[in-house]
Amino acid sequence: MFKSGFITIVGRPNVGKSTFINNVLGQKIAITSPKPQTTRNNISGIYTGEDAQLIFIDTPGIHKPKHKLGEYMTREAINTLNSVDLVMFMVDATQKMGPGDKFIMNELKKSRAKVFLIINKLDLVEDYDKLKNNVGEYKAEYKFDQAFAISALNGDNIDLLLQDIKDVLEEGPKYYPDDQVTDHPEKFIISELIREKVLRLTKEEVPHGVMVLIDSMKPAEDNPNLMEISASIIVERTSQKGIIIGKGGKMIKEIGTQARKDILHLIGTKVFLDLYCRVEKNWRNKEFHLRNFGYQDDR
Structure with missing residues (x-):
């Protein structure tokens, strides 16, 4: 059964x-x-x-x-x-x-x-x-x-x-194929992996007012075995942007280096990861930004 x-x-x-x-x-x-x-x-x-x-x-x-x-x-x-x-x-x-x-x-x-x-x-x-x-x-x-x-x-x-x-549990059907481990799209998991590195590397300096959006994701034109990913790290304050980028771009480079390893493990191909950081003030309290970032209110 x-x-x-x-x-x-x-x-x-x-x-x-x-x-x-x-x-x-x-x-x-x-x-x-x-x-x-x-x-x-x-x-x-x-x-x-x-x-x-x-x-x-x-x-x-x-x-x-x-x-x-x-x-x-x-x-x-x-x-x-x-x-x-x-x-x-x-x-x-x-x-x-x-x-x-x-x-x-x-x-x-x-x-x-x-x-x-x-x-x-x-x-x-x-x-x-x-x-x-x-x-x-x-x-x-x-x-x-x-x-x-x-x-x-x-x-x-x-x-x-x-x-x-x-x-x-009761007897039931197999809802998903044997090799599927999540119902979330690949882009979502990748954005979360990048966000994890931001939280871990910045520790207490950057609170949870951070979001990651995948702007583009496609195989390289001259190399189908290389995935080119462009992503934006969204923060709420200019001071947080400075912390994310770090002195001479050191922090954002380290975020990319660590995230790239997990993404490689996830998708199984080489990854070119291009990260940007931008400020959207107080986005966690604005309905427009919450909807735009995928937090739908279905009440």
């Missing part, structure tokens, strides 16, 4: 949702960084085995919005709860339950899907008695169908979790 289903992963920012997706698929489709709210869109990761196809939805971290983009991100995550077969509520094993977790669990009570509590970052736990108490608090707040402790980074217990997910 072949099983299939849609599984959404929800939780506060930075609990490891994207790391889990990348570990399960064995390749990077969702970007990660030490900064919270790295994921902005609901990214589907498709895991296909001999007996099942699991479509994981990596959602933005649910948080109190500070701008229109934040409102969009939180709404995107919550909306998945009513359209999936299973919800994975992921929490950080090193953190106590907070108001954000309670907010999410209140939303879970409106969903008819089964809910697994996923305690991630097991590799960082030092006090297991404290962890047991924390898990008890979650279970007192919500009646979960099952609870798991995992390390998305190291892969601990993920095989067991995948098997238990298969066990609760």
Whole structure:
């Protein structure tokens, strides 16, 4: 019997949702960084085995919005709860339950899907008695169908979790071809890989007011084995542009060098990556720019 289903992963920012997706698929489709709210869109990761196809939805971290983009991100995550077969509520094993977790669990009570509590970052736990108490608090707040402790980074217990997910899913069709690992277009993944390098390399200097747009992507006229990609890094302030470019263009060159390696792995051909940086003031609070950058409001 072949099983299939849609599984959404929800939780506060930075609990490891994207790391889990990348570990399960064995390749990077969702970007990660030490900064919270790295994921902005609901990214589907498709895991296909001999007996099942699991479509994981990596959602933005649910948080109190500070701008229109934040409102969009939180709404995107919550909306998945009513359209999936299973919800994975992921929490950080090193953190106590907070108001954000309670907010999410209140939303879970409106969903008819089964809910697994996923305690991630097991590799960082030092006090297991404290962890047991924390898990008890979650279970007192919500009646979960099952609870798991995992390390998305190291892969601990993920095989067991995948098997238990298969066990609760119904018989279903294969929605995607065996070799497809995401439903997002290649250009989107490439733009996210570039954005990841910006977040990682600039650390606290450039906040999340950064967006990457692929302006053009085509094989080189004189070399079909070389992909020419032109992309724009959008920031909100002139000072941020200066940080992105760096002294003598050093930073933007390093962003391109690191991003090129991941893009090469993704598309399997040599890459010429041309990066620009431009300022769109306060774009996260302007409906026009949000729509233009692909954040549609479907309310």
